[in-house]
Amino acid sequence: MTFRFPAAAAALLAIGATVACSNSSTQPSSSTTASVTSPANVSPATTTKIAYANQPVTLTIQNAVATATGVTYTFEVATDPGFASKVQSPTNVAPGANGQTSVALNSLSGSTDYYWHARASAGGTDGPFSGTFKFTIGPPIIINAPVPIGPLTGSTTSTRPAFRVTNAVRTGPAGAITYRFEISTNASFTSIIATGTNTEGVNETGFIPTSDLPTNTTLYWRATAIDATNGVTSQPSATQSFTAQPPSQAELVARQLGVPLWPGVQPPGTPGHATMGGYWNVEYLTSFNGVTFLNPPLDELQIFDLMDRGMDPDSAIAWMHANGYATQAAYYPSVQVIGFAYEYMALVNGAWDLVLKVGA
Amino acid sequence: MRTILIFGAAMLAAGGVARAQSPAGSGPNHGYVEGVVQSAFGNVTSQSFGGEVGFTVYPNLQVFVDGGVVRDAAPSTLGANAQIIASGVSALAGTTTYQVKEPVTFGVAGLKYSFDTGNPRIVPYLMAGGGAAQVKKDVTFTLPAGDISQYATLGSDLSGSETKGMLSIGLGVDVPLGSIVVVDLQYRYGRVFTSDGLNINRAGIGIGVRF
Numbered sequence: 143m144t145f146r147f148p149a150a151a152a153a154l155l156a157i158g159a160t161v162a163c164s165n166s167s168t169q170p171s172s173s174t175t176a177s178v179t180s181p182a183n184v185s186p187a188t189t190t191k192i193a194y195a196n197q198p199v200t201l202t203i204q205n206a207v208a209t210a211t212g213v214t215y216t217f218e219v220a221t222d223p224g225f226a227s228k229v230q231s232p233t234n235v236a237p238g239a240n241g242q243t244s245v246a247l248n249s250l251s252g253s254t255d256y257y258w259h260a261r262a263s264a265g266g267t268d269g270p271f272s273g274t275f276k277f278t279i280g281p282p283i284i285i286n287a288p289v290p291i292g293p294l295t296g297s298t299t300s301t302r303p304a305f306r307v308t309n310a311v312r313t314g315p316a317g318a319i320t321y322r323f324e325i326s327t328n329a330s331f332t333s334i335i336a337t338g339t340n341t342e343g344v345n346e347t348g349f350i351p352t353s354d355l356p357t358n359t360t361l362y363w364r365a366t367a368i369d370a371t372n373g374v375t376s377q378p379s380a381t382q383s384f385t386a387q388p389p390s391q392a393e394l395v396a397r398q399l400g401v402p403l404w405p406g407v408q409p410p411g412t413p414g415h416a417t418m419g420g421y422w423n424v425e426y427l428t429s430f431n432g433v434t435f436l437n438p439p440l441d442e443l444q445i446f447d448l449m450d451r452g453m454d455p456d457s458a459i460a461w462m463h464a465n466g467y468a469t470q471a472a473y474y475p476s477v478q479v480i481g482f483a484y485e486y487m488a489l490v491n492g493a494w495d496l497v498l499k500v501g502a
Numbered sequence: 503m504r505t506i507l508i509f510g511a512a513m514l515a516a517g518g519v520a521r522a523q524s525p526a527g528s529g530p531n532h533g534y535v536e537g538v539v540q541s542a543f544g545n546v547t548s549q550s551f552g553g554e555v556g557f558t559v560y561p562n563l564q565v566f567v568d569g570g571v572v573r574d575a576a577p578s579t580l581g582a583n584a585q586i587i588a589s590g591v592s593a594l595a596g597t598t599t600y601q602v603k604e605p606v607t608f609g610v611a612g613l614k615y616s617f618d619t620g621n622p623r624i625v626p627y628l629m630a631g632g633g634a635a636q637v638k639k640d641v642t643f644t645l646p647a648g649d650i651s652q653y654a655t656l657g658s659d660l661s662g663s664e665t666k667g668m669l670s671i672g673l674g675v676d677v678p679l680g681s682i683v684v685v686d687l688q689y690r691y692g693r694v695f696t697s698d699g700l701n702i703n704r705a706g707i708g709i710g711v712r713f
Contacts, residue, residue: 173658173697174657174658174659174697174698175657175658175659176657176659177583177586177587177654177655177656177657177659177660177661178654178655178657179587179590179591179594179653179654180594180652180653180654182593182594204593206590207586207587207589207590208586208590209583209586209587209657209659209660265657265659266657267655267657268655269654269655270651270652270653270654270655
């Protein structure tokens with residue numbers, strides 16, 4: 143058998159060898175588009191209600207998968223489930239770590255329902271959007287700063303004065319409000335020496351420190367209204383400065399009674415103008431008409447304190463009435479005696495003594 | 503393109519030096535027609551069916567037309583990409599399975615040269631040609647509920663079809679059975695110029711008649 147291998151056959155073999163040796167496996171090309179799945183919504187879960195103050199809202203998804211690298215995400219937020227009225231649409235969001243991707247939204251309007259979804263894109267393909275979730279932003283709640291009543295800037299106070307503010311003006315459905323009082327040695331409140339939180343009172347709210355404040359040094363105080371339920375906090379009240387003086391004679395007795403001498407309006411003046419005489423001991427006494435009472439009654443201490451601050455008896459009584467402090471005091475100038483319910487306060491040898499009444 | 507030009511130049515050169523020989527084998531040799539059954543192999547092994555017809559234009563040189571279907575020529579990347587998407591969809595919709603196939607329908611024409619071995623019972627040949635092939639990405643996903651389109655967008659890497667040029671070369675041995683029937687033991691290599699490129703190897707047997 144003669145086998146002839148002409149040039150044509152050789153050429154066919156050479157060409158075939160060249161073709162067969164090249165491109166022996168399939169290679170992806172740039173013209174091929176990738177396949178992409180949808181991401182899965184993680185948070186906020188659908189129908190979540192978010193307080194207005196708890197913004198910005200962060201949307202989180204479980205990452206999609208794709209047959210190409212370079213995945214990016216598009217989020218859409220709208221006020222309708224059909225996404226015809228989009229309010230925000232972050233795009234080209236890079237994948238996050240740990241298989242999830244998050245994006246923080248800009249502030250949204252309150253009292254509004256929002257719908258959101260997301261999709262992935264990679265290799266020239268936009269994947270399908272994830273399912274639609276809904277969340278609601280609550281109404282905006284605004285709490286204005288409370289207004290200080292006293293002690294106001296420049297005041298001289300006792301070592302445990304009553305700090306008082308008018309209740310904060312608020313808009314929206316605010317919850318229960320508390321007030322945090324802060325007393326500091328500087329106006330920037332970087333050194334807080336006393337603080338307390340009280341629930342809101344009627345028209346005003348106050349705080350009395352439970353320990354003596356430093357005396358003869360300028361102190362600062364402010365109050366902040368807090369709606370803990372909705373996470374809303376007001377701006378602090380205007381800072382006020384004051385100076386605490388050592389406790390007056392009347393204040394020391396009031397402490398023994400376990401009551402603040404001036405729980406409301408702080409009286410003006412500086413103690414040192416009167417002398418406390420005898421029978422101011424804290425004890426139970428029985429009146430002429432058989433009533434047992436704790437001596438000395440608070441209004442007697444208060445009248446004395448006002449006189450200690452420089453007021454005359456009539457002025458002291460008038461000040462009490464004008465500033466919401468109850469008293470039955472009546473001054474008898476001819477005998478320099480102030481009458482109370484069960485006792486007299488008499489000026490004896492320059493000091494004010496307490497004398498138990500023997501009759502009406 | 504350059505490969506096709508090289509092929510054409512080689513054919514012209516071969517025609518210039520081809521000897522004027524009598525057609526290989528005895529019996530009529532104006533042409534032939536045959537049906538072929540092949541095993542297609544590569545990343546996956548499948549079956550191929552087709553037919554071939556040839557016309558003698560010169561001693562030992564025939565023009566042929568070859569067409570057929572390869573049931574599955576899927577490359578490894580097709581299954582790998584389907585696996586990625588199936589795993590992603592499983593996390594969204596529950597356990598998702600997939601099936602991949604890449605059927606190819608082709609048609610080529612070219613030249614076939616038969617060698618004169620001096621033994622009419624064994625006629626080896628070489629052939630080369632060009633044509634076109636339609637390659638379809640047949641990928642299906644099975645989900646517990648719903649449709650794949652709810653959870654994934656399939657790109658051209660997992661869907662669609664494309665029709666591209668195809669280069670085919672082959673070799674084999676014609677074994678005449680009598681004067682008319684011919685058994686063709688053959689191997690074919692095809693290169694389809696899809697966006698990812700596809701190689702197809704086929705080996706099989708053809709039964710035909712000469713006329």
